[in-house]
Amino acid sequence: MFKPTALRAMQPTRMMFMRQSAPMYMRQTARMMKPVPKEEQSAHGVSQRLRQLKKIPAELIPLGTFPPLVAVFAAVFSLGRKLVVDKTLRLKRQSGN
Template identity: 60%
Template sequence: MLRTRVLAMQPTAFMRMQPTAAMRIQPSAVMRMQPTARMMRPVPKEEHSAHTISQRIRQLKKVPPELIPLGIVLAVAIFAAGFSSVRKFYTDKTLRLSRQHGSE
């Protein structure tokens, strides 16, 4: 009885673990983390820190011309959404803008 128990606890050739694909991957070299040369220098001051309004308006000339049509389309869309919302609030009599009194 003791002998069969000992034999039962020994692993067979079928039960031995085979290395998986993940185990066969070689570890990569340790990466040294260090700041870039740009970050070692002091942070430059913000370019808009003490500008007047006229100086800020002149900065708009730096906007790429490809973005101007996008800005126009967004402005029209925001205006149309605001106009339709306000119009709906004023013309729709079935729209409930506040709680009904008496029902809680």
Template identity: 70%
Template sequence: MFSRTAVRAMQSSRPLFMQPTHVAAMRQTARRMSPVPKEEQGAHTVSQRLRQLKKIPAELIPLGVVLSIAIGAAIFSMGRKLVVDKNLRLKRQAGNE
């Protein structure tokens, strides 16, 4: 159908990521004439925030418990390692610079 030279002529010599892309003309966003809506979380009391916990699916509660225990254990073990381990160098030694 095509000869080798015709196929090579159709192929670009530059890789695809180096070829220029066409950028649409940029323009400013139109100003909104309506006031900015208030945030959902603005000035909520503690009881209102606790009521929002009911929106969390029940399937995610065990996941949260397991993750919080794992993160707590990791923080505890790292802190204990820093306090207990005598071989751990936390400061530079005076002679080795």
């Protein structure tokens, strides 16, 4: 009679069914045919940057202007309110010191 362990030793292992991967070769990258383009923002003057604003769609301009204006108004309002309402705030030097 055969032992089950002896039969198992005769079966091919999983390692035998695995195929080898292709060898990896080290090679240089292909040479670039044209020079690397310059960045759009490099060495631009103020007038050139203002011309870039024409590319912004008109619908987006209120989104870029309204929130900062609201933030500036809120800051000025809260500062003005603090100066008027807060009685413990010293606005002048104390005399006699």
